[in-house]
Amino acid sequence: MHNLETSIADWRKTMIAVHQYTPGTLDELEGHLRETVQELVRAGLNEAQAFDRAVAGLGSPLTLASEFEKLRPALWLPVKIVTAVIVALALALPCYLVFKVYSGAWSLLLAVHVFTVTLGYTTTMLLGLLGICFVCQRCHSDFSAGSQESLARISAIFARVGACFTLIGIVLGSIWSKLEWGRYWDWDGKEIGGLCIMIWLVCYLIAQRSRGVAPRALLLACVFGGNVVGLGWFGPNLLSGLHSYGTPAYSWLLLAGTVFSMSFILLGMAPAGWLRSRRA
Numbered sequence: 001m002h003n004l005e006t007s008i009a010d011w012r013k014t015m016i017a018v019h020q021y022t023p024g025t026l027d028e029l030e031g032h033l034r035e036t037v038q039e040l041v042r043a044g045l046n047e048a049q050a051f052d053r054a055v056a057g058l059g060s061p062l063t064l065a066s067e068f069e070k071l072r073p074a075l076w077l078p079v080k081i082v083t084a085v086i087v088a089l090a091l092a093l094p095c096y097l098v099f100k101v102y103s104g105a106w107s108l109l110l111a112v113h114v115f116t117v118t119l120g121y122t123t124t125m126l127l128g129l130l131g132i133c134f135v136c137q138r139c140h141s142d143f144s145a146g147s148q149e150s151l152a153r154i155s156a157i158f159a160r161v162g163a164c165f166t167l168i169g170i171v172l173g174s175i176w177s178k179l180e181w182g183r184y185w186d187w188d189g190k191e192i193g194g195l196c197i198m199i200w201l202v203c204y205l206i207a208q209r210s211r212g213v214a215p216r217a218l219l220l221a222c223v224f225g226g227n228v229v230g231l232g233w234f235g236p237n238l239l240s241g242l243h244s245y246g247t248p249a250y251s252w253l254l255l256a257g258t259v260f261s262m263s264f265i266l267l268g269m270a271p272a273g274w275l276r277s278r279r280a
Contacts, residue, residue, distance in 0.1 A: 086119070116169035120164070
């Protein structure tokens with residue numbers, strides 16, 4: 001006996017194997033498929049025949065994939081800029097670190113630690129900038145559901161890159177600390193800051209994997225993540241101890257940056273296109 005739910009589940013697996021459809025797009029296609037099946041059943045076909053004809057009418061997975069490729073929008077400009085900055089940093093920073101190692105100022109282990117931590121923190125901070133750009137554009141016009149899902153997936157890629165480099169940097173920093181000072185972890189301000197950044201990245205990736213968190217909420221969370229990086233990376237500089245090289249002006253700058261970025265979270269909660277509507 002034909003089982004429609006089993007057939008649809010197999011159809012979804014085939015579609016995903018051929019093309020990386022977003023969940024929203026696949027759900028929409030499934031909705032059309034179910035409606036067609038119901039219409040054909042009412043016309044007198046049995047369920048198996050109706051399903052086969054509905055799938056044929058919808059098109060083969062390869063045909064649908066090619067059509068979606070034609071409709072795929074160009075990569076969002078802020079994503080291109082963020083990617084270019086990360087690549088440029090990954091290429092330029094080693095030149096400075098090689099100089100430090102060959103001059104005898106730093107050990108190779110410390111240089112690699114600085115490279116990974118800087119790349120991880122910068123990637124996560126730029127993720128916050130991506131969230132700010134999302135809020136700014138949304139003030140003028142809303143993103144489609146597909147665009148928001150696409151941006152959420154891209155943000156998850158940046159978050160994974162940031163998490164990988166941050167984790168490696170924390171581990172290498174602990175090893176270097178053991179070799180230099182005889183301990184792996186001393187709850188120094190920089191260590192706590194790095195741990196907070198790592199925890200936020202893990203929480204973000206878990207939320208991104210959850211179907212219950214909307215793409216817009218994830219993109220707004222990116223803005224908050226930028227604050228976590230700013231406080232975790234530069235905040236310890238204002239504390240007493242090893243990293244106490246901050247100034248009063250520096251603290252005000254850090255506070256202003258935090259307030260500025262947090263305001264975008266509030267703007268992101270406003271209705272889409274509110275700025276254009278107000279001007280009109």
